Amino acid sequence: MEIDWDALREHAREAMQKAYAPYSKFPVGAAALTTSGQIVTGCNVENASYGLGLCAECSLVSALTMQQAGKLVAFTCCDKNGNVLMPCGRCRQLLFEHSAPELVLDTISGLKTIAEVLPDAFGPNDLNI
Numbered sequence: 001m002e003i004d005w006d007a008l009r010e011h012a013r014e015a016m017q018k019a020y021a022p023y024s025k026f027p028v029g030a031a032a033l034t035t036s037g038q039i040v041t042g043c044n045v046e047n048a049s050y051g052l053g054l055c056a057e058c059s060l061v062s063a064l065t066m067q068q069a070g071k072l073v074a075f076t077c078c079d080k081n082g083n084v085l086m087p088c089g090r091c092r093q094l095l096f097e098h099s100a101p102e103l104v105l106d107t108i109s110g111l112k113t114i115a116e117v118l119p120d121a122f123g124p125n126d127l128n129i
């Protein structure tokens with residue numbers, strides 16, 4: 001599948017504008033292309049009970065599920081300046097669960113596969129024992 005990374009990054013920037021981040025003042029946007037060809041997006045949603053804040057990737061996988069858009073093929077995430085942001089460790093696990101085998105992520109050190117950013121991941125297959 002041909003991936004238009006510039007367009008995907010623009011979707012992430014638009015999503016970032018919707019972030020609810022009054023506490024950290026660190027809005028994040030995320031966007032992904034899926035196996036169905038749909039684009040799914042997400043933003044961080046914080047909470048007065050600080051530890052309950054949701055990352056942009058969490059919002060994105062919820063959208064993926066609601067839109068029944070299949071699996072993640074290409075992913076990007078940005079900060080408030082629109083620059084590429086590395087997904088946090090917890091979010092790499094969230095993305096892994098919903099990744100197509102060939103998922104590629106836009107990272108601060110170039111395009112990388114999910115296996116490169118989360119090697120030897122624990123996942124659904126580990127439960128089939």
Ligand code: THU
Pocket residue numbers: 021024026027028043044045046053054055056057086087088091
């Ligand atoms: N954040 C994300 O949304 N995704 C990440 O991968 C890194 C961090 C959010 C969480 C919090 O609302 C803010 O960035 C500052 O940590």
